[in-house]
Amino acid sequence: xxxxxxxxxxxxxxxxxxxxxxxxxxxxxxxxxxxxxxxxxxxxxxxxxxxxxxxxxxxxxxxxxxxxxxxxxxxxxxxxxxxxxxxxxxxxxxxxxxxxxxxxxxxxxxxxxxxxxxxxxxxxxxxxxxxxxxxxxxxxxxxxxxxxxxxxxxxxxxxxxxxxxxxxxxxxxxxxxxxxxxxxxxxxxxxxxxxxxxxxxxxxxxxxxxxxxxxxxxxxxxxxxxxxxxxx
Amino acid sequence: xxxxxxxxxxxxxxxxxxxxxxxxxxxxxxxxxxxxxxxxxxxxxxxxxxxxxxxxxxxxxxxxxxxxxxxxxxxxxxxxxxxxxxxxxxxxxxxxxxxxxxxxxxxxxxxxxxxxxxxxxxxxxxxxxxxxxxxxxxxxxxxxxxxxxxxxxxxxxxxxxxxxxxxxxxxxxxxxxxxxxxxxxxxxxxxxxxxxxxxxxxxxxxxxxxxxxxxxxxxxxxxxxxxxxxxx
DNA sequence: GGATGTGAAGTAGTTCACAGCC
DNA sequence: GGCTGTGAACTACTTCACATCC
Numbered sequence: 001x002x003x004x005x006x007x008x009x010x011x012x013x014x015x016x017x018x019x020x021x022x023x024x025x026x027x028x029x030x031x032x033x034x035x036x037x038x039x040x041x042x043x044x045x046x047x048x049x050x051x052x053x054x055x056x057x058x059x060x061x062x063x064x065x066x067x068x069x070x071x072x073x074x075x076x077x078x079x080x081x082x083x084x085x086x087x088x089x090x091x092x093x094x095x096x097x098x099x100x101x102x103x104x105x106x107x108x109x110x111x112x113x114x115x116x117x118x119x120x121x122x123x124x125x126x127x128x129x130x131x132x133x134x135x136x137x138x139x140x141x142x143x144x145x146x147x148x149x150x151x152x153x154x155x156x157x158x159x160x161x162x163x164x165x166x167x168x169x170x171x172x173x174x175x176x177x178x179x180x181x182x183x184x185x186x187x188x189x190x191x192x193x194x195x196x197x198x199x200x201x202x203x204x205x206x207x208x209x210x211x212x213x214x215x216x217x218x219x220x221x222x223x224x225x226x227x228x229x230x231x232x
Numbered sequence: 233x234x235x236x237x238x239x240x241x242x243x244x245x246x247x248x249x250x251x252x253x254x255x256x257x258x259x260x261x262x263x264x265x266x267x268x269x270x271x272x273x274x275x276x277x278x279x280x281x282x283x284x285x286x287x288x289x290x291x292x293x294x295x296x297x298x299x300x301x302x303x304x305x306x307x308x309x310x311x312x313x314x315x316x317x318x319x320x321x322x323x324x325x326x327x328x329x330x331x332x333x334x335x336x337x338x339x340x341x342x343x344x345x346x347x348x349x350x351x352x353x354x355x356x357x358x359x360x361x362x363x364x365x366x367x368x369x370x371x372x373x374x375x376x377x378x379x380x381x382x383x384x385x386x387x388x389x390x391x392x393x394x395x396x397x398x399x400x401x402x403x404x405x406x407x408x409x410x411x412x413x414x415x416x417x418x419x420x421x422x423x424x425x426x427x428x429x430x431x432x433x434x435x436x437x438x439x440x441x442x443x444x445x446x447x448x449x450x451x452x453x454x455x456x457x458x459x460x461x462x463x464x
Numbered sequence: 465g466g467a468t469g470t471g472a473a474g475t476a477g478t479t480c481a482c483a484g485c486c
Numbered sequence: 487g488g489c490t491g492t493g494a495a496c497t498a499c500t501t502c503a504c505a506t507c508c
Binding site for chain 4: 038039040050054055057058062064065066067068069070
């Protein structure tokens with residue numbers, strides 16, 4: 001077990017959602033050879049206030065230096081650890097249309113520690129072919145055990161795909177279809193819906209509020225606390 | 233200007249982000265021939281409490297009926313209007329890799345009122361071909377004016393693509409690359425980052441918190457208030 | 465009777481402002 | 487001097503609980 005300071009102070013959901021953003025920024029800074037930064041700069045780039053950055057990062061332990069700022073390398077490592085990237089995640093992707101292929105082939109989608117252990121599609125044309133170095137199989141022949149299942153199927157079969165994932169003992173699902181899934185208690189589902197962002201943009205365009213017209217430098221859409229429905 | 237009751241009470245960002253979810257549910261209910269529903273059922277499906285549903289919907293005006301619930305059709309129409317779907321949105325997509333094609337070809341991505349007026353890619357193999365009924369053009373020949381620009385290019389060219397969009401007088405950008413963009417004040421950028429959802433799942437898997445283990449029925453990842461960086 | 469719509473209460477998240485440390 | 491880390495103040499959002507209306 002890699003330990004480190006690991007102040008396991010519970011992080012708030014908004015904070016958790018911002019950590020990947022800070023990390024992206026840190027990685028970009030490292031790529032550019034930047035070794036130091038501060039909360040003001042991070043906030044500008046992430047689209048939040050400096051105070052929020054400090055509050056967020058302080059939750060990971062005291063990783064800044066008063067009077068000078070944050071070491072970018074340390075930032076990157078500590079966020080990585082906080083997010084659990086030091087673990088290994090086996091990922092399966094079901095549905096290899098354009099979206100599934102985009103995810104399988106992207107080097108932005110998979111976090112450090114995540115690896116694709118299975119790609120599935122019912123299309124006989126695809127079965128047997130290789131995508132991103134993994135052979136596509138038929139999901140009806142069974143899905144291999146994994147940590148995270150990603151649903152990229154058409155909406156109509158999203159629910160049965162979820163059932164198959166649960167069957168395969170996968171308890172964490174990332175659902176790219178707009179279908180609201182029914183899953184047993186204990187299985188986590190997160191939804192990614194592109195059109196929601198489009199709709200939010202449309203709302204603000206219509207109302208002239210928020211991101212537009214407010215004299216804002218830039219905005220950043222983040223993901224929010226998963227809210228729970230209590231079993232009725 | 234189509235008016236309706238249009239209680240233009242300012243909606244909160246969390247509410248705006250949930251409206252598309254309610255609408256998806258309403259559409260699904262209509263498809264199934266359901267004409268009535270209530271806040272309890274909506275909350276279960278959306279993954280929020282009934283009180284939140286009522287509070288959210290009350291912001292659109294009094295569209296429910298005490299004692300009986302909500303008319304699904306009315307719900308659909310009113311949310312549509314509130315989100316500004318009665319307007320027309322011209323959309324251009326830059327970058328037609330798997331992701332760009334997935335968006336162009338998806339009938340979930342484009343909201344009512346949105347239409348693709350331009351598809352762009354620098355790949356000579358793609359230029360001149362048709363995708364989703366639209367001819368692909370070279371972005372270096374200029375980008376046609378539009379309401380919303382969607383960036384699906386590789387990370388490396390995301391910034392210059394954003395510049396080109398701004399140049400084309402497009403003030404609302406949906407950025408699917410993980411690049412934090414620098415844009416002039418007055419231009420709205422929203423970021424969609426698949427890996428953030430994956431990272432949030434990973435965090436909860438590691439810490440055994442949140443969505444997992446809490447005895448929750450299901451969770452729903454929504455998008456959050458765009459937070460502003462004040463120009464420094 | 466039953467579900468909405470909403471004041472009031474409670475909770476969570478953000479921002480201020482400054483003490484503490486480099 | 488300057489920037490972090492954090493109590494305290496503030497703001498926003500959610501949930502409760504019930505009066506209101508069908």
